[in-house]
Amino acid sequence: MGAVLTEELSAVAQVWRAAPHGSKGEILDSACQRLGIARATLHRRLKEIVVTEPRKRRSDAGRMALSLEDAKLISAVLMEHMRKNGKQLKSVSDAVAMLRANGLIDATRVDAVSGEIAALSDSAILRALRQYRLHPDQLLAPAPATSMRSLYPNHVWQIDASRCVLYYLPRQGKDNGLRIADHREFYKNKPANLVKAVNDALWRYVITDHTSSATYADYVTGGETGENLADVFIRAMCQRAGEAMYGVPAMVMLDPGSANTGAIFRNLCQALRVRVQINQPGNPRAKGQVEKAQDLVERSFESTLKLLASDQVDTLEKINALCARWRRWFNGTHIHTRHGMTRDAAWLHITSDQLIIPPSAEIMRELALSDPVSRVVTTMLRVNFEGAEYNAANVPGVCVGEKLMVCRNPWRDDSINAIGAGKDGHVVYHILERVVLDEFGQVAEAPVIGESYQRHADTPVQSNLKELELLATGAHNLEQAAAARKAKAVPFGGQIDPFKHIDDTRVPSAMPRRGTAHELTAPIVQLPPLTHIQAAKQLKGRFPDWSSAHYSWLQGRYPEGIPADDLDQVAAELSAAMRPTQAPTRTLRVA
Structure with missing residues (x-):
């Protein structure tokens, strides 16, 4: 707000406070018309500059009519109908109606004056769930994170691969062929450009030592493969001129992926007795140090490559040589805020028994290919x-x-x-x-x-999650609950009939309506006629006295063949034709 508006609002506030009861509304209306703002805006602006008395706390504040047992059951039903992406399939209204119909919850309140019993509203139930910390939003919130520490340099390394925004294309004019992907040219609606950049992209591997934050970066082509991961890991372990960080780590942390969990890298780590820690999918904060190092390399090193001449960045070896120069400068000069030392100075605190000298690169490559x-x-x-x-x-x-x-x-x-x-x-x-x-x-x-x-003790929300799991499965401990889940047991022991509230509801019958018959005519299937021999084979079983006369009758009656659909009628005609005729009675006259 400007100074003029603030001064005007202060004057309005003084007049409003001094006005007698019944005339304050006119003062506010006049101020709204003069300042050209709405009544709600005026109230909001006055609240920013005027000190008001806090509202008196209600006498029943903090009291809940919904019992804890009912709240747990409602919350358990809501969690059972929750998808993994957080979408709530069952509404609170439907869940409460279903549980009330099954007689499993009360969820009512008693009026203190009239003694009338009334059902709790959905909003009151939701407030109670939040008060009990049983609301689905609270139960689905991320678990609290904990700070992890490593014991010494080379105890834990973190490895991460990322496709760079840099890629190579044929040179145009005097440029060096090095490109930076522009979001206006490379996105899903231009797949041809995107494929072109992906095929020629550089991949950046970054390795950090957790204790000292010493950073190793290397560039490869061909994508995130097991061969590239093993080569970068081997180069990081080997001693390099002018750099402090090297040696075999006791543990490495990586994201899940076919390259990170493939046979080549696994064989190398098994031979070197390096423990591999694969993080859970979708949990980037587990190795946030190397994720931040990726950002530092991209902004501090990669951003300078386009300013170099074409003959300085025309091969992968030259880019990695430039990256080695940057690593020596970055690790040796930048002070880390956590330990107050340069990364090289912090790494040099490693002792002789903690520094495991790796074998030669040739032996390690052989180990990577040996199962x-x-x-x-x-x-x-x-x-x-x-x-x-x-x-x-x-x-x-x-x-x-x-x-x-x-x-x-x-x-x-x-x-x-x-x-x-x-x-x-x-x-x-x-x-x-x-x-x-x-x-x-x-x-x-x-x-x-x-x-x-070590991890944090269970929070109330986590304890509630476990208790709700026991409630939903009817188990006495978490092992029984897991077994019930594995056995596909019906939640809540089958006590809940999810359609009871539907069956108990009287649905009005629909009045019948007069309709019009459809004009569709069923297609006629015309079968080819049977030959006399085929018809005789099918009709012979119906006539115990079958003879050549029957066959002759078929030939005479149906010279072109017998209709397959009218075989019963043909049998009836044949039976009538072959029935013996009774001789006419002769009358004798007596003279």
Whole structure:
């Protein structure tokens, strides 16, 4: 609001306050006409500049006529009719009507003065659901997020791939052939341009170390494939001149996808004993660090490429060389707000036992293409692999005759890795030492299965969700509820008849109306006539005394063939024709 309008409104407010009862409306009407605004607008503007007394709290504020049990049942029915996309299929009105018809809820209030019992309105029920924190909007809200931490540099790496807005096309004039996709040219209504850009697009892989936020970026062509992922991961683990971050991480976090969960990357991680953490689909905040790093690389590095000469960005190798220069500058100079150090300085806090030196790139590429093999445990708790025996006694729960998945150990030639699953379901790796047949035994302590994760305690909404699940399934614990869901048990034990309120309602009968017959004429199917032999075969069973006379009659009566549709009539005619005729009675006259 302007100063003039504010001053005018202040004057109106003073006059309005001093006016006696009954004349305040005229003052407001006059002000509306003078200022050229509506009455509601005037009230809203006055509320912004005038201090008003707060409304008196109602004596029954916070009290709800709807019981908690009824609220839970109504909420459970609404959640049962909720689609995964959040669409509510059953309205509150229908749910309440259905439950009332089945006698499962009361949902009424008693008038304190007259004692009259009245049904609660839908709005009152919705307010009660929100007060109880049982409203579907509250139950479907995202669960609270928790901050995760890593223990040391190279403990957790996050990997993400993204198709760049950069792509290559033939040079036009003096440009370098490097293009930035313009949304006016590349969108769904121009598929030809979109396909052209996708085929020639650059893909950007970004890897971040969770503890230090050290960033590694690399560019590939050909899309998000297992080969590209393995090559970028190998280059990130190898030591590079002028860069601090390298080594084998203990864990990597990725999005689900065919390339991220494919055999090539899985084989490489299994051989290097790297735990792979696949995030849930549709949960980008699980690895928000690398998502932000993607944005930093795009805005800080890629935006400068179009300013370079064509001979500086005409190959993928030159772009990656420029990216390496940017990485050294970015990781070595930019202060991170979380730890107050540069990314390289934070990564250099790694200790010697935490820095796992990777094998050569050639060996790691060979491991990526080598699938684990299955080997049977012998009676001596050993497995055979490439002509040697390895002790499997240290594998928890190993049994004679059981099959173990084993692969090469890239760091030692005298041992192999056995791949198993821990109690938490994560992949664990056990080192099987090459043994002499006269000595073997189990190790003193079991290998680390995996790190544990902490989470927030259940919020009231999450507790209500579990309780509603028990209520809907009629179970006493969550395991029984899951079993009931798996067994496709009817919700609420079949106590609810969803059509009872429909059947109990008297629907008026519809008055019959006079109509007009349709003029459609059914098509006539004309069958070809039967030959005399075909007709004789079908009619012979009806005449025990069948003879050549019957056949001759058919030939004489139907020389062109017998109609297939009139076979019954033909049989009747034939029967009448073959019936023996009675001789006429002769009368004798007596003279």
